[in-house]
Amino acid sequence: MDNLALCEANNVPLTPITFLKRASECYPNRTSIIYEETHFTWPETYDRCCRLAASLLSLKIAKNDVVSVLAPNIPAMYEMHFAVPMAGAVLNPINTRLDAKSIAAILGHAQPKILFIDRNFEPLLREILHLLPYDDSLNLIIIFIQDESTNFTKRGSTKELDYEDLIRRGKTTSSLVARMFRIQNEHDPISLNYTSGTTADPKGVVVSHRGAYLSSLSAIMGWGMGTCPVYLWTLPMFHCNGWTLTWAVAARGGTNVCIRHVTAPKIFKNIALHRVTHMCCVPTVFNILLQGKPLDLSKRSGPVQVLTGGSSPPGALVTKVQRLGFQVMHAYGLTEATGPALFCEWQEEWNRLPEHQMMKLKGRQGVSILSLAEVDVKNTKTQESVPRDGKTMGEIVIKGSSVMKGYLKNPKATFEAFKHGWLNTGDMGVIHSDGHIEIKDRSKDIIISGGENISSVEVENVLYKHHKILEAAVVAMPHPVWGETPCAFVVLEKGETNQGYREDKLVTKERDLIEYCRENLPRFMCPRKVMFMEELPKNGNGKILKPKLRDMAKSLVVDDVSSKKIQQHEEEFNGDCLTSRL
């Protein structure tokens, strides 16, 4: 039975770059990319990628060399997701919101042979090169991407390498192109993505061709993205390869609508002009969407499908965004999982629930994608699966072929990540009886008060429901009795008249908000301190920097402590615990 040898016809390594070739053959008349006045078809994008890859090869790029890129969501950024691996190299898309120091640290660690850089980042580049060791900066080939649509005057010297020149001069032959699509081993790396997590030192996640292929297909199925979507690039492509949508849109023969700046006018103009059907964004972008007018659904076949992740989307915010003509789906992922790992797959029967319950279900992280072999929630001490009761917390762990290969040059972090034979996400959650996973917190964001775990996310969810609150983050602050207690940082809604708010009605008193929390949470979970902020500190991806807030909270004092109050607290606490266990 088992003596059948594998051959060329039935054993082709899995790689998402085949999606490009397929798109050029199966969707020859369809638009691949739209960016301002630029329009390409799939055969054109295919041709440009082949030429770029040929040029990279002629620049002596060898297998597994790293090629870094620093650019916004412009066509070049999309093309490189195919052309760089087609040349056998590894794409390293860098977060453009990082400062020169962080980028220099990444380049120093990744040791790329080439850096592609958008011309608009030239001042940043000078800073970066200044910070790099002399040898590194000397050996690094810089290639500028000149974006014709910006008013930036081309200042390049004749010696400078230019992206479009590379494409123009790329010499392709049919045998060379055939070689580009015939990768040797599907476990070979395709990209190197530095995590933009809230941790101190960034780690370089190595993604394989196999992982990227499987993750792309899982994203298509998890989101239910049909053929020929029109996809608007609001999510940065540097962010985990745009959650693998870079490759997935090609797989579906879709159209990539690129925008340089994520602003409300740009988003709404492009949605209307190109009949956008799909987009991804973190919940913080929802606030940008709310600046626009409702979509004219009479001119569309349906709402714009929005995939969101990064953090749980607050139900109230989702409701508002959906009223504008967007249909929100929530996914959970991490760079180490090569994009989304869980999708909150909608169940038809949920449509019959009241809206607030629907929103609550929508905010859960959901069920495993099809390319993972297993997803579980485990007790971090015993490594046993938690019961599926929606209450018992544990760490979310995953296993499967779409998980990263590991961290570049970091065996210690790789070992830690893969301890016990799983990818340990560091996220604490529960499994509900319907199989859906819900994150309660990052393990390090859990607040431990009197030995009880408090999920900061749960407290934040309650705060977000308050109609005057725009953003909220809850962290631990020291407490003389309970060790830790929740401290809330909130940004209030602007008193904009079009939202129906009035300045004089704004909640401005700490006590009022704490009182509101007490009405909606067990007492021990309520913040004992509320700080009002103009804005919350965020990283380059718009993720709230909780370590910074924790630092701030450390110096705060709970002012209600006296021996009498301690006793009172104890009573409250015990009562609450009982309540929360019922």
Next chain:
Amino acid sequence: MDNLALCEANNVPLTPITFLKRASECYPNRTSIIYEETHFTWPETYDRCCRLAASLLSLKIAKNDVVSVLAPNIPAMYEMHFAVPMAGAVLNPINTRLDAKSIAAILGHAQPKILFIDRNFEPLLREILHLLPYDDSLNLIIIFIQDESTNFTKRGSTKELDYEDLIRRGKTTSSLVARMFRIQNEHDPISLNYTSGTTADPKGVVVSHRGAYLSSLSAIMGWGMGTCPVYLWTLPMFHCNGWTLTWAVAARGGTNVCIRHVTAPKIFKNIALHRVTHMCCVPTVFNILLQGKPLDLSKRSGPVQVLTGGSSPPGALVTKVQRLGFQVMHAYGLTEATGPALFCEWQEEWNRLPEHQMMKLKGRQGVSILSLAEVDVKNTKTQESVPRDGKTMGEIVIKGSSVMKGYLKNPKATFEAFKHGWLNTGDMGVIHSDGHIEIKDRSKDIIISGGENISSVEVENVLYKHHKILEAAVVAMPHPVWGETPCAFVVLEKGETNQGYREDKLVTKERDLIEYCRENLPRFMCPRKVMFMEELPKNGNGKILKPKLRDMAKSLVVDDVSSKKIQQHEEEFNGDCLTSRL
């Protein structure tokens, strides 16, 4: 870059059996199987499969042993698609429409350790065992599947093994179950499917876990099958594992509605009762659907999605079926490709075309699935790709990880199938400028008349459009001048009054039909003989047996041959050729 070792967390062999475990965890409350009064949930199906696999292991089933099954679309048949490979064995589902001799030949070739057989096939079994060599029949473990819903009295002796007993007695432990889902190598065989093609000797196609996994996902995406479909089993599961839908329905957390007999009342009753959303069938089943009344769409969220294949669906038939509330999609596949290889992906702009053009586009075979690396149409002599002009014919060839491992114990046939590094399908087709492939004929069904290729399918399509024709098949008959000429075998529509036909208006004259063809085809392509049949000869899968028709056609004589007419033919022929080349 490349020194990251693979580990348990990121390198899990691909297999569709993980879909079962995932379904039990992600869709715990959903119905997995409905069959008459029987209802199972996904955790129940998971549990039953684990128990059955445990029983198989206790019967000393070893890795790569073959387990054959002869059963209609009942729950046991579905469960075995998971339980048999979970025990490390290879599932061999046998076409129940074959005669004892053919089945005995398959068993003799496949050498299974176990044969599961539906109790209703007991008389057939006796015949089969009689035909098997004594040693084979002695060593074969027979396990009866007792179907409670049939009136068949249980006649088993106490010594007989019974399917439900196996499930009842299966002893599972968590470590045993963990082992069942941890396959060693994704290239290991999962199933052995004998082709039911029209060729003389059946070949055993060996399908790998990897191929089955990828094909299932491709079927989901190609068809656009969302989560939680309600799938009606009209297509036999023994037919290429139900085009991989056996596994794909589990991947989507769907409900399998099983029926033993494919009749109009059964189909329509189950569609209404269980709100069926999806089904697959060959175009010949459309004639069964036409016996039913239109679906009540007011009670449904939309039409029933029908995936069809096996042969191109005649446009007129599709139109009729769609009017009843079905939405037809066409796919092309073969057992050697582990199911569908091309899907006729609908393009939104086609919706604006007139119906007959839409139907024509719908009848094309379509574009490559995502798990194939390449699909091409090649000149059989030069092995060069044909131009994408919709005219130049060549052989359809495919390449990718979902292609079969090869034919069991048949190195010669395996070598032939994989010649030139591709799976050679033996189907002749063209590529249109929009990337869609259209089959013109099986290479052996091509009629060569005066050196010109005539696609029998093209002639058949014209015949099918005639409103009085129910079924048509065109084959070559000898011709003294042209070598071959088309001969049509047709079945006329019944003169049923509810179809609006009258007996006296039936086309009964050969000449009328030939005249009709001349109005719609180049003359050299028109049949010169029409045979009227009560029914067309078909194989177990409802596929028309063209070799049989060719045999019949051999003895027929074209009666219009005289020296004068030959001259006339020549003129016609040349004129036609010019026309067809324009």
